[in-house]
Amino acid sequence: MIAHRLQEINRQIRQAEQAYCRRPSAVALLAVSKTKPAEAIASAYQAGQRHFGENYVQEAISKQRRLSAFDITWHFIGPIQANKTKLIARHFAWVHSVDSLKVARRLSEQRPTQLPPLNVCLQVNISGEDSKSGISLPELPQLYQAIALLPNLKVRGVMAIPAPEDGFANQRKPYQALMQAVAALNQPDLDTFSFGMSADLVAAIAEGATVVRIGTALFGARTYG
Ligand SMILES: *Cc1c(COP(=O)(O)O)cnc(C)c1O
Secondary structure (H helix, E strand, C coil): CHHHHHHHHHHHHHHHHHHCCCCCCCCEEEEECCCCCHHHHHHHHHCCCCEEEECCHHHHHHHHHHCCCCCCEEEECCCCCHHHHHHHHHHCCEEEEECCHHHHHHHHHHCCCCCCCEEEEEEECCCCCCCCCCECHHHHHHHHHHHHCCCCEEEEEEEECCCCCCCHHHHHHHHHHHHHHHHHHCCCCCCEEECCCHHHHHHHHHHCCCEEEECHHHHCCCCCC
């Protein structure tokens, strides 16, 4: 079941890349496994998936322990509480949800020096929803400049979760604004655009996503979280 869904999602990604003149395999799938058991991750892994995204630190670490024999790249994508930064800095290769200098400083200070720099994306609240984490677009340049100086982090790009929109054109708009703001930073090292979920995958790929984050369409509905 998971292998079949994975194949179908990858087919949709390849098709959208082709339709919008993206380089083949420019877009990576991040399998969002929050609330799902280690067995589900193992199934996706056996079908070829290597990048997994988790939102809850303790849950993620217990799955990482069970799957330590697997060559998985773990991404933290949930809201970050300051008291969890130490575990995040130790147990993940990527963090997509950095939205304050305070959290970024802690992650940099707490990143073990024997590990490579922690790859981070700055989360931008592109629809300006009160309920969502993330900085506003005008805050991006300043936060980027500050975080880029931290020694044990590598700023790779941006992450966004826009408000749900009906219609392809409406889905594309917030991503256009985000990509323009990133282009204005004029930093060729920023190569990671983490946006697009099941409902707006094609619009995200059309606008330049390099990572799409898919949970339910791969693992089925969550009972909590
Ligand atoms: C849960 C989650 C996803 C995946 O959502 P689905 O609706 O299950 O595909 C993607 N990104 C983030 C940040 C999430 O928390």
